[in-house]
Amino acid sequence: MTEKLVIIGAGMASGRVIEHLVEADPAAFDITLFNAEPRGNYNRIMLSPVLSGEKTYDDIVTHDDDWYAAQGVTCRFGEHVVRIDPEAKVIEGQNGPVHYDKLVVATGSAPFIIPVPGKDLAGVITYRDLDDTNAMIDAASHGGRAVVIGGGLLGLEAAAGLAERGMDVTVVHLMGHLMERQLDEAAGYLLRKDLEKRGITIKTQASTKAIIGDTKAEGVLLESGETLPADLVVMAVGIRPETRLATDAGLETGRGITVNAQMQSSNPDIFAVGECVEFDGHLFGLVAPLYDQAKVLAQSLLNAPDAFVVKDVATKLKVTGCDLFSAGDFADGPDREDIVFRDPGRGIYKRLVIKDDCLIGAVMYGDTADGNWFFGLIKDGADIDEMRETLIFGPAYQGGSPADPLSAVAALPPEAEICGCNGICKGQIVDAISAGAADLGAVRTTTKASGSCGTCTGLVEQLLEVTLGDAYAAPAAQPVCGCTDLTHEDVRRLIKAKELKSQPAVWQELGWKTPNGCHVCRPAINFYLLADWPLEYRDDPQSRFVNERKHANIQKDGTFSVVPRMWGGITNPRELRAIADAAEKYDVPTVKVTGGQRIDLLGVKGEDLPHIWADLNKAGLVSGHAYSKGLRTVKTCVGTDHCRFGTQDSTGLGIKLEQVLWGSWTPHKVKLAVSGCPRNCAEATCKDVGVVCVDSGYQVGVAGAAGMDVKETERLADVATEQEAIDLTVAFIQLYREHAKYLDRPYKWVAKVGLDWVQARVVDDLEERAALIERFELSQSIYRKDPWAERAKEPRSFGPLADLTLEAAE
Amino acid sequence: MSWIDIGSVDDIPLRGARVIKTPLGCVALFRTGSAEVFATSDRCPHKDGPLSEGIVHGQNVTCPLHNWVFDLNTGEAKGEDGRIDTYPVRVEAQRILIDGAALGKRSAA
Numbered sequence: 033m034t035e036k037l038v039i040i041g042a043g044m045a046s047g048r049v050i051e052h053l054v055e056a057d058p059a060a061f062d063i064t065l066f067n068a069e070p071r072g073n074y075n076r077i078m079l080s081p082v083l084s085g086e087k088t089y090d091d092i093v094t095h096d097d098d099w100y101a102a103q104g105v106t107c108r109f110g111e112h113v114v115r116i117d118p119e120a121k122v123i124e125g126q127n128g129p130v131h132y133d134k135l136v137v138a139t140g141s142a143p144f145i146i147p148v149p150g151k152d153l154a155g156v157i158t159y160r161d162l163d164d165t166n167a168m169i170d171a172a173s174h175g176g177r178a179v180v181i182g183g184g185l186l187g188l189e190a191a192a193g194l195a196e197r198g199m200d201v202t203v204v205h206l207m208g209h210l211m212e213r214q215l216d217e218a219a220g221y222l223l224r225k226d227l228e229k230r231g232i233t234i235k236t237q238a239s240t241k242a243i244i245g246d247t248k249a250e251g252v253l254l255e256s257g258e259t260l261p262a263d264l265v266v267m268a269v270g271i272r273p274e275t276r277l278a279t280d281a282g283l284e285t286g287r288g289i290t291v292n293a294q295m296q297s298s299n300p301d302i303f304a305v306g307e308c309v310e311f312d313g314h315l316f317g318l319v320a321p322l323y324d325q326a327k328v329l330a331q332s333l334l335n336a337p338d339a340f341v342v343k344d345v346a347t348k349l350k351v352t353g354c355d356l357f358s359a360g361d362f363a364d365g366p367d368r369e370d371i372v373f374r375d376p377g378r379g380i381y382k383r384l385v386i387k388d389d390c391l392i393g394a395v396m397y398g399d400t401a402d403g404n405w406f407f408g409l410i411k412d413g414a415d416i417d418e419m420r421e422t423l424i425f426g427p428a429y430q431g432g433s434p435a436d437p438l439s440a441v442a443a444l445p446p447e448a449e450i451c452g453c454n455g456i457c458k459g460q461i462v463d464a465i466s467a468g469a470a471d472l473g474a475v476r477t478t479t480k481a482s483g484s485c486g487t488c489t490g491l492v493e494q495l496l497e498v499t500l501g502d503a504y505a506a507p508a509a510q511p512v513c514g515c516t517d518l519t520h521e522d523v524r525r526l527i528k529a530k531e532l533k534s535q536p537a538v539w540q541e542l543g544w545k546t547p548n549g550c551h552v553c554r555p556a557i558n559f560y561l562l563a564d565w566p567l568e569y570r571d572d573p574q575s576r577f578v579n580e581r582k583h584a585n586i587q588k589d590g591t592f593s594v595v596p597r598m599w600g601g602i603t604n605p606r607e608l609r610a611i612a613d614a615a616e617k618y619d620v621p622t623v624k625v626t627g628g629q630r631i632d633l634l635g636v637k638g639e640d641l642p643h644i645w646a647d648l649n650k651a652g653l654v655s656g657h658a659y660s661k662g663l664r665t666v667k668t669c670v671g672t673d674h675c676r677f678g679t680q681d682s683t684g685l686g687i688k689l690e691q692v693l694w695g696s697w698t699p700h701k702v703k704l705a706v707s708g709c710p711r712n713c714a715e716a717t718c719k720d721v722g723v724v725c726v727d728s729g730y731q732v733g734v735a736g737a738a739g740m741d742v743k744e745t746e747r748l749a750d751v752a753t754e755q756e757a758i759d760l761t762v763a764f765i766q767l768y769r770e771h772a773k774y775l776d777r778p779y780k781w782v783a784k785v786g787l788d789w790v791q792a793r794v795v796d797d798l799e800e801r802a803a804l805i806e807r808f809e810l811s812q813s814i815y816r817k818d819p820w821a822e823r824a825k826e827p828r829s830f831g832p833l834a835d836l837t838l839e840a841a842e
Numbered sequence: 843m844s845w846i847d848i849g850s851v852d853d854i855p856l857r858g859a860r861v862i863k864t865p866l867g868c869v870a871l872f873r874t875g876s877a878e879v880f881a882t883s884d885r886c887p888h889k890d891g892p893l894s895e896g897i898v899h900g901q902n903v904t905c906p907l908h909n910w911v912f913d914l915n916t917g918e919a920k921g922e923d924g925r926i927d928t929y930p931v932r933v934e935a936q937r938i939l940i941d942g943a944a945l946g947k948r949s950a951a
Contacts, residue, residue, distance in 0.1 A: 547900055833871060834848040836846065836942065
């Protein structure tokens, strides 16, 4: 007996169902197929190649009109289904009703539209079907700018396709790295790099506030306040199962239409398949499980029930030239072991996640040839203990060679600048070595590389080693920490030469051995990145020592000390009253005057910090940065204002210096002083920068110390005007920020590079001095802010996450 | 086990920590991955440093006072003689669940 089968939705899953049915028993069903799109089943996965122009619609049609005719399928394409009547077993289409014995709901999914103002403007489209694709192709033919909202699989394919068609594309992604559901940070970084090479701009941690425009989309406004001009906005933030018909018909639905393992809904004659279903809490978006479902459903309809099981799926991105693979579960977890392989030279990253001697997840970028082999191991739950050591090298490999510590330097292009002082590139140095310069001295003589400040010495030595091989034995240098073989100087130089602008970039390109560094290297890398790329890199509080994360000094009992800034050591009754009030209100046990002419409130509880800051802010007091590797204090004497010996306004200069420098991060703490006469009451001659005023002007000294070492400052220069004294100070500190090793105070750094080298840049070369000041000001446009005022707005993050003492006591 | 929902994973910064108050004193919750959370005692056995204020790297935390490094899986200090208590915790649908029984039982003992 032939039953009437109605299918709503002609997608890839239901198409496969029909194939199975007609193959097994062509006479079993009289099939009517509805589709809202005015066409039949095509390979939706291939829309991206259509968008990029590598394929046409005709290439991706799965079932054409002839095929449907041959199978005797009644097609009602371009017709919406209005209602399902499960009582009468009738489907109401726009053009009339049809009776069914069995019904398959295959309504697929709908794109998720983020509810922002402007979402309905013309020029805002989603990326789901052929019509969307054609709309994008049409928009791209006019050129202009496109903003793609969403950095997942679909969004990136849309972005790549639009860029291929000549549009200027920006991707806006809410999360910290691209495709966060399929990739980890390191692979996300490599993907970003490849997409940026194609001219696509990527903005991560960017949240869309509104789409602006009068009648059509003209731009995208981000929460940060930035506006991205756009002629086309593509929303690709995700999909949700299309369940409206099913819900109206009274079928059980969760996030999708609830089905059992036979793909049967809560109504025994109604089945569902594809992206619209929810099975055992899972939703489905990739094609492999949908085809499994189609097979099971065909069996159910033919009364030969099978059972659908959820399997791991592997993901690949269909963007030519971006080779990525992700499968299984690759989140970190207790009892899990990571095997990481990085080859910076070839842009390769592989990570395997192992649990109980089984491979459970794999992420690969750049070389995915072994992806299916790994995927097989994951699906089979194979015991990999025997091959653990060589597993990451894939099936063809027996016995591996250890990672090459020189690979980062070997991977540098010839035009990468090694010696910043003399502008010497890798190619020139390698040429010199090939021409006979066999040691550091010879390279210095012939090329001048590493002959000035000397911080690139390590890199030059590595180049000698790479070029000469075993013929050269480099003196052992002290690496940053166990995560890398590179020294601080090497890392700083490479961050500049390779333009590394994020932590994942450093880890990948410099071949870090750990997933995300350690407590030794992370604070250093964080500083180097923010010092070199103030606009591009965002400070990472989780890479900072507690004092800089909390903006207060931790004490041995876990309480904190709070030091408000007193510019140049000057205060007034109003500020003192506010400090006294705060000390009483928060039960501060100790109030102490510091050596840097500030008042320290010791013993403040962590959760009180935002509140005491808010109180101090109200009196105009800001953070004194007594906790930071940054500008601490400028100590002054009273100068010409009151002192009968004063020669200049030392207090005024101190305040000006402090107002220019405050908030800046430096390799180590920086303390200044200005004395009004050579009697030096402010003790300026043992500071990082100390100015001594004299009748003829200002003596600017640098590189003093009064800590573990005691050392008198060295004279940087004598200048006639206050402005010159300020300029020299700022230029000196910027040079220190750009070149010193993390945790070297200025006196240690100057001892390494030499005062002459510093003077040549800061004093003699006026152009370089101006450039240093300009770069400092650029950085200060971000960092010259009161962190207390900003952090006081989020007091909750300082308290406990939860209090279980009450519940547990019951 | 009695699982208690104590908050969303997003309440803890990635590679950061928060504390919860319990009858045993403060317990630190460390977020080492997007959906990976560990729970341990908040006190370093060396000099009582607050571990929740330390730098989180890999599946380790470094004490902010004197740089003892602890493996969050086992609670063992690396290269030092000492360990911290660890507590069962899991993440489900972005919520952090901690085993209240483990915290309660120990307090009674």
